[in-house]
Amino acid sequence: MKKILYIIAAFIGLFAACKKGTLVENTAYEKISPGDPKYAYIKILNLTPGSPALNFYMDGTKFSAGYSTLGIENAGYAYNGLFPDLGYAITAPTTHTFTGRIIPSLPDPNLEVLNAQITPAAGKYYTIFTTGQYTSTKKIPAPLVIEDVSPALDTSKIFIRLINLYNGGPNVDMVRDVATGAKVVSNVAYGTVSNWMELPNPGSGPTPSNKFLFNNAATGVPIVATAATISFSKGRAYTIYLRGVMGNTTYPFAATSYTTFY
Numbered sequence: 001m002k003k004i005l006y007i008i009a010a011f012i013g014l015f016a017a018c019k020k021g022t023l024v025e026n027t028a029y030e031k032i033s034p035g036d037p038k039y040a041y042i043k044i045l046n047l048t049p050g051s052p053a054l055n056f057y058m059d060g061t062k063f064s065a066g067y068s069t070l071g072i073e074n075a076g077y078a079y080n081g082l083f084p085d086l087g088y089a090i091t092a093p094t095t096h097t098f099t100g101r102i103i104p105s106l107p108d109p110n111l112e113v114l115n116a117q118i119t120p121a122a123g124k125y126y127t128i129f130t131t132g133q134y135t136s137t138k139k140i141p142a143p144l145v146i147e148d149v150s151p152a153l154d155t156s157k158i159f160i161r162l163i164n165l166y167n168g169g170p171n172v173d174m175v176r177d178v179a180t181g182a183k184v185v186s187n188v189a190y191g192t193v194s195n196w197m198e199l200p201n202p203g204s205g206p207t208p209s210n211k212f213l214f215n216n217a218a219t220g221v222p223i224v225a226t227a228a229t230i231s232f233s234k235g236r237a238y239t240i241y242l243r244g245v246m247g248n249t250t251y252p253f254a255a256t257s258y259t260t261f262y
Contacts, residue, residue, distance in 0.1 A: 032090065040120030041088035043127045043148070045258075046081045046100075047165045047243050049251035050134035053078040054100040054113070058091055076103035079251070080243065082258055093122035100130070100140060114140040125150070127260075131191065133167055133245060144191055150261040151196040151237055158202045159237040160184070161260075163193040166253055168246035171217040179213050179222050187217045196237060207233050214242060214255055228255040237261040 032039065044056055044064060053076030056064045064083040077083050100114035113134070120126050125148040132141040144165070151159040162185040164172050174185040185194045202208045211227040232238060239260045244253040 035123040037093070037122040039090040040093040040122060041125040042091055042120065043088050043125075043260075044077065044083045044130075045127060045241070046077050046079055046130045047241065048130040048132055048134050048140050049079055049167065049243070049245050049248070051079045051130065051140060052076075052106050052108075052113075052134070053081070053103045055103055056083070057099045057101065058096045060097070060099075063089065063091070080256065086259060086262075088125055091120065093120055093124075095119045098128065098143070108138065111138065113138055114143070116142050118145055127239070129163065129165060129241075131165060146193055148260060149196075151198075153235055153237060153261060155235040158199040158208075158232045158234055159196050159261075160199050160232075160257075161194050161196050161237075161239055162188050163239060163241045164188045164190050166190065166223070166242040166244055166246065167251075169223065169242070169244075169253070170219075172223070172242060173215045173217045173220075174240070175213050175215055177211050177213075177227065179215060179220065181213070184212065193239075199232070202232060202234070207231055212240075212255065214253075223253050230255075230257050233259075233262075235262065 046054065055062055055076055064077065083089070096118050098116050098118045099112050102108050102111045102113060104110060114130065118128065127146050127148055129144040129146065130140050131144055134140060146163070153159070162172070162174050169190060171187050171189045173183050173187060175181040175183050184199070185197065188194050199210070202210060209229055209231045211229050213222045213227050215222050230240065237260050238257045240255060240257045242253065242255055245251045246253070
C-alpha cells in the first residue's frame with residue numbers, strides 16, 4: 001500500500017496579536033508508515049440488508065461517523081455503506097468491543113444493534129463485514145472479520161478476490177463474459193472469501209472493463225442473467241462482493257466492488 005496516512009496529533013493553537021488580529025495554525029501531524037505495528041488497520045462494510053444508518057464504536061468511543069453538508073451527524077453507514085472509502089482507519093492492536101448504534105436522527109436513536117469482540121493484530125489490515133438481515137429484533141449478528149493481506153501489486157496487473165454475502169444464495173462461481181465462460185473464481189460459499197488472484201488478460205489501457213456472471217456452482221446457471229461490468233485500474237487490488245437476499249425484490253442480488261489496495 002503506497003498511500004501514507006496522517007492523523008492529527010495535536011490541536012490548533014489560536015493566538016491574538018497586539019496590533020491586529022492574526023490566526024496561526026499550529027497543527028502537528030504523525031506520519032504513519034504502511035504496516036506500522038503501533039496500529040491495526042480497519043475498514044468496515046455494512047452488508048446487512050435493512051440495516052438503518054449506523055455509527056461504529058470501539059470500546060464505546062466513536063470510530064466512524066457520517067455528517068451532512070450542514071455538519072449534522074445524520075448520514076452514518078446504512079446497507080452497502082463503506083468506511084473509509086479508500087484506505088483504512090487505525091486502532092490499537094488489542095481486543096476491542098466493536099459496536100454499531102443507530103444514528104441520532106433516526107427512530108431508536110443511539111440504539112446498539114451490533115456488539116462483537118475483535119482482536120486485530122499489530123501492523124495488520126482487516127475488513128469487518130456486517131452480515132445477516134436486519135429484522136424486528138433490531139439486532140445484527142456477529143460480523144465477518146477478514147484479514148486483508150496485500151498481493152504483490154504490479155502496475156501492469158489487476159488483482160481481485162470474491163466474497164459471498166448473498167443471503168440464502170448458493171455457492172458461487174465467477175465467470176467471464178458468458179455463463180459458459182472461463183471461471184475466474186470457483187465455489188465461494190456464503191460467508192467466505194476467495195484468495196487473491198491475478199485477473200488474466202484484463203484488457204488494454206490503464207482502466208479496462210470486464211464483464212462477469214455469477215453462477216450457481218452446483219448447476220452452472222447464473223444467479224442473474226445480466227453480466228456485471230466492472231472497471232479496474234491496473235496496479236490495484238479489488239474486492240468484489242455479492243450482497244442481497246435471495247427471492248427478495250427490495251434487496252436483490254448485486255455484485256459490487258471497491259479498491260482494497262493501491
